[in-house]
Amino acid sequence: MQDEVKKDQQSTDSEWSLPESIIDGVLFRETKNIITGNGTTSEGYREDWNLHSDPIKQIIQVTLRPGAISAWHMHRLQKDHVFVILGTFKLAMYDGRPQSPTYQKLEVRNLSNLRPGALVIPPGIWHGFKNLSHQESIFINYFDRAYQYSDPDEYRLPPDTTEIPFTF
Structure with a gap:
């Protein structure tokens, strides 16, 4: 049993701040839910x-069924801007850019509408999502380049x- 015991990594600090990304170019801007008389706004x-x-x-909306995985995906030109609007996702990112100072680094984050934020994934970063919720989960993704139907900037594994080096 001792061989299976693993110590948790730090996930926040005493101010409950979320950690900075360990992958070069990945940005996260935490927002806050505003409690209104009939729900929340963020x-x-x-x-x-x-x-x-x-x-x-x-802008696109992505819905994943409970437990569903959408992986692996990468763009060579466009940036993804992800914002979860319902549920909780595990997001794994892998830096596939040979010229990057964080080449071959892996980062795993949980994203949720309960602690909202906008996440920017630059070109060359492989990424995948798993819905951790027991219901459909939804995120929106807004792009700096429109989808090119005849020549998609979409690469998959x-x-x-x-x-x-990650298994969902």
Whole structure:
């Protein structure tokens, strides 16, 4: 049994701040839920957050069934801007950029509407999501480049690839 025991890594500090990304170029801007008389409101993006300098060209909504995995995925040109609007996801990111100072680093985060935030994933970062909720979970993804139907900037590996040292 002792061989199976693993000590937790630090996930926050005494101010309950979330850790900075360990992958170069990945940005996270935590927001807050505002409790209203009939629910909650939270901001998903503001230009003055300076998460990027490019205009937003397209927004999609992604829904995953309970326990579903969407992995692995990467863009060579566009940035992903992810904001969870319902549920909880495990997000794994792997730096596949040979020129990056964080090349081959792996980062795993839990993202949820309970502690909202906007996450920017730069080109060249492999990423995948798993829905940790017992219901459908939803995130929106806004892009600095519109989807090119005739020449998609979409590259994929299977969820069980041996190219990335992570299993969902």
